[in-house]
Ligand code: HEC
């Protein structure tokens with residue numbers, strides 16, 4: 001009898017160790033290093049396209065990349081962290097491998113899981129070189145800011161963080177993005193910008209009860225986004241999606257937040273545009289639209305935010 005209890009205890013220990021300290025690759029699969037200042041220029045474009053600033057800036061009084069923007073989710077309010085190179089309150093002391101683990105795998109240096117509001121599910125498809133280029137930009141072109149946002153480590157919050165390991169079983173890391181040579185360069189750039197960097201589907205694709213993207217429903221919108229509000233259908237369906245907008249109208253919207261009927265995008269799309277998309281080149285926006293045009297039209301009525 002006692003050995004069964006022993007085995008049980010070992011299994012339980014193993015399970016909790018696995019929940020809190022999941023195993024990921026420790027070293028970047030690339031020789032690139034963020035010491036290389038020459039990577040920062042490419043890193044800047046990637047940082048903008050990935051919307052890091054959109055979330056890691058509390059525009060009400062905070063500094064860019066210093067975090068503190070609150071995200072109200074059904075699982076509580078989470079604050080983005082300081083990702084400036086400040087040694088004490090930012091990520092100045094992190095290694096590239098630690099940065100990669102946080103951005104692509106949602107793991108902190110202390111081994112704990114990040115909450116999936118940090119969109120590691122989408123970023124997991126980024127090639128390691130691109131993540132290192134982002135880090136090079138953040139290290140060499142962003143000023144260190146000493147600012148500690150409110151802590152996300154609530155009492156018993158570790159239980160929630162542990163449960164993310166289970167969630168990952170249903171939402172495994174994606175394969176690294178590789179362009180498909182059967183399609184145009186613009187289509188491939190658009191696919192990378194929409195599905196990986198811009199993580200549009202994190203908000204625009206409807207989810208099941210385990211917060212898994214519904215298969216075959218990409219970008220068709222939802223009544224219940226992660227903040228509980230509606231998120232628009234951006235497939236080409238004429239009645240309920242963007243089908244009635246001209247290509248120019250979609251371009252104009254992604255650069256300005258203004259719709260063909262002159263109404264304005266509400267949060268969080270407003271800051272996705274203002275702090276990210278607005279700064280992309282016209283070619284990149286065209287690529288986004290080129291790719292969106294190829295997605296299947298799906299009928300799904302979603303009201304605008306008010
Ligand atoms: C949708 C909002 C959002 C976007 C976009 C986003 N982040 Fe985050 N990020 C967060 C939040 C919120 C946290 C804290 C999560 C937690 O505590 O579990 C976080 C945590 C992190 C951490 C861990 C920091 C720490 O001290 O634990 C790093 C590193 C990070 N983000 C880097 C980035 C980079 C680089 C990008 C762009 C490639 C990015 N994030 C884009 C919201 C976002």
Ligand code: HEC
Pocket residue numbers: 193194198199200201202203204225230231232233234241242250253259264265266267268269272277288303304305306
């Ligand atoms: C943080 C969540 C979030 C992300 C990321 C996001 N969106 Fe949105 N988007 C929204 C919400 C919410 C709305 C609806 C806003 C409203 O009702 O005013 C919206 C609206 C839109 C609209 C207007 C649709 C309409 O019918 O009015 C377009 C187009 C759009 N998004 C495209 C994109 C693209 C392309 C990306 C990726 C580059 C993206 N969005 C990323 C949340 C997001």
